[in-house]
Amino acid sequence: MSSENKEGLASEYVIDARGLGKAYHIYEKPIQRLLQGLMGRRRKLYRDFWALRGLDLRVKQGETLGIVGRNGSGKSTLLQMIAGTLTPTEGTVAVRGRVAALLELGSGFNPEFTGRENVYLNAAILGLTRAEVDARMEAILAFADIGEFVDQPVRNYSSGMVMRLAFSVMVHVDADILIIDEALSVGDAFFTQKCMRFLREFKERGTLLFVSHDGGAVTGLCDRAIWIDSGTMRKEGNAREVMEAYLEAFIAEREGRAAYDGAARPVPAKPPVRTSRRDPRQPLIDRSLLRNDLHVVDFDPSKPAFGEGGLKVADVALLDEDGRQLTTLTGGETVVLEVEASATRRVESPIVGFYLKDRLGQLLFGDNTYLTTLDERMVMEAGDRAVARFRFDMPRLQEGDYFLAVGVAAGTQHEHVIHHWMHEALAVKALGQGAPAGLIGLPMLEITLEQVK
Numbered sequence: 084m085s086s087e088n089k090e091g092l093a094s095e096y097v098i099d100a101r102g103l104g105k106a107y108h109i110y111e112k113p114i115q116r117l118l119q120g121l122m123g124r125r126r127k128l129y130r131d132f133w134a135l136r137g138l139d140l141r142v143k144q145g146e147t148l149g150i151v152g153r154n155g156s157g158k159s160t161l162l163q164m165i166a167g168t169l170t171p172t173e174g175t176v177a178v179r180g181r182v183a184a185l186l187e188l189g190s191g192f193n194p195e196f197t198g199r200e201n202v203y204l205n206a207a208i209l210g211l212t213r214a215e216v217d218a219r220m221e222a223i224l225a226f227a228d229i230g231e232f233v234d235q236p237v238r239n240y241s242s243g244m245v246m247r248l249a250f251s252v253m254v255h256v257d258a259d260i261l262i263i264d265e266a267l268s269v270g271d272a273f274f275t276q277k278c279m280r281f282l283r284e285f286k287e288r289g290t291l292l293f294v295s296h297d298g299g300a301v302t303g304l305c306d307r308a309i310w311i312d313s314g315t316m317r318k319e320g321n322a323r324e325v326m327e328a329y330l331e332a333f334i335a336e337r338e339g340r341a342a343y344d345g346a347a348r349p350v351p352a353k354p355p356v357r358t359s360r361r362d363p364r365q366p367l368i369d370r371s372l373l374r375n376d377l378h379v380v381d382f383d384p385s386k387p388a389f390g391e392g393g394l395k396v397a398d399v400a401l402l403d404e405d406g407r408q409l410t411t412l413t414g415g416e417t418v419v420l421e422v423e424a425s426a427t428r429r430v431e432s433p434i435v436g437f438y439l440k441d442r443l444g445q446l447l448f449g450d451n452t453y454l455t456t457l458d459e460r461m462v463m464e465a466g467d468r469a470v471a472r473f474r475f476d477m478p479r480l481q482e483g484d485y486f487l488a489v490g491v492a493a494g495t496q497h498e499h500v501i502h503h504w505m506h507e508a509l510a511v512k513a514l515g516q517g518a519p520a521g522l523i524g525l526p527m528l529e530i531t532l533e534q535v536k
């Protein structure tokens with residue numbers, strides 16, 4: 084999985100692929116593969132299938148590159164060649180630094196060895212000495228958090244456990260370049276959050292190649308992106324632009340027509356009349372298949388957190404407008420997020436804030452109490468408690484796991500000390516139905532359609 088090649092690399096690039104291509108041999112019948120082995124190269128019984136061809140790619144040190152493309156477009160083939168686990172059929176790829184890749188689940192693991200033995204094996208492949216692994220073993224096992232399974236053969240592991248251990252090794256080998264297939268981080272949502280936190284930290288210092296199938300995460304995480312289509316580079320550039328083009332093509336294909344032509348449409352002359360502060364369709368939506376059910380998992384104070392500790396997040400709950408705690412709600416419903424903070428010492432000007440994050444840790448929306456409390460500076464003494472309430476219409480959410488991160492700080496919007504920040508204060512699970520078209524669906528205040536003459 085590691086690859087070092089310092090030749091032919093201009094100093095600013097850590098990856099330089101030129102005219103890269105990979106052809107697989109395709110045999111019409113399995114027996115032909117066997118015969119070919121016996122016959123040698125005298126007669127060709129296969130045809131070449133080019134999974135990737137003519138690809139040029141340069142990646143700078145510290146860049147985060149997103150790679151999108153449909154199933155079978157050639158993403159893994161490209162990344163395996165960069166990781167050094169697949170030999171190109173044509174072209175060259177030069178890589179500088181230690182590469183750790185999570186591309187194929189358990190590919191570096193021997194199923195007969197225990198988890199612990201596989202950690203030694205994998206870390207050795209990535210260039211670590213036994214003494215280095217010894218020094219890191221405790222941290223690796225703590226991150227993987229698979230308990231006593233670590234001394235069982237890997238063949239007894241669930242795919243989630245294999246992923247945890249493989250990811251944990253990658254986190255601890257001081258890689259210069261990380262290659263991650265997002266599909267592999269699907270599983271336990273809490274572990275995914277932990278992985279995404281690591282990746283966000285890693286991208287501050289290292290080079291990250293991040294493969295995604297749906298592309299949703301790419302814009303949040305990556306500076307630049309490439310779109311691989313049928314083995315060639317269809318588009319390269321700014322992550323947002325590449326994603327837009329990719330999604331446009333996907334939608335156009337799905338709907339069996341060309342994407343919106345961009346031509347101007349007539350605008351109604353009359354401004355719409357504003358009547359209500361609530362989405363008027365909500366009762367109808369809630370009675371229909373468009374109903375977006377959300378389940379809330381209770382606050383757990385033992386979830387990962389950091390901060391100075393002068394204030395603590397004591398309790399977090401989502402309530403309905405009558406103050407009753409919600410364990411299920413629907414997208415579009417008005418909710419109150421209640422956060423109780425307690426002080427362990429004197430703290431001036433406390434601020435309570437939150438973010439809703441998706442399973443990849445992308446911040447969907449959030450807010451804090453700073454502006455509302457600007458005129459009345461609160462002082463909390465040790466033992467004092469304060470409650471913040473945020474009332475809002477919960478947007479509709481795509482199917483998946485979400486987390487409410489909650490934090491208490493002190494100071495101003497720009498200069499503050501974080502006293503207690505909980506990455507996953509509440510977990511919210513959205514079921515499949517009623518999903519919005521975008522990342523979140525905002526309740527509409529009004530929608531009109533008027534005919535203009």
Ligand SMILES: Nc1ncnc2c1ncn2[C@@H]1O[C@H](COP(=O)(O)OP(=O)(O)OP(=O)(O)O)[C@@H](O)[C@H]1O
Pocket residue numbers: 107108132134152153154155156157158159160161296
């Ligand atoms: N060992 C192999 N032998 C023959 N064909 C292969 C082999 N490995 C991959 N392919 C083919 O090469 C093409 C590219 O595969 P690749 O795994 O690189 O795509 P991908 O974009 O990573 O797909 P996915 O998103 O499903 O992981 C596919 O058509 C695949 O069927």
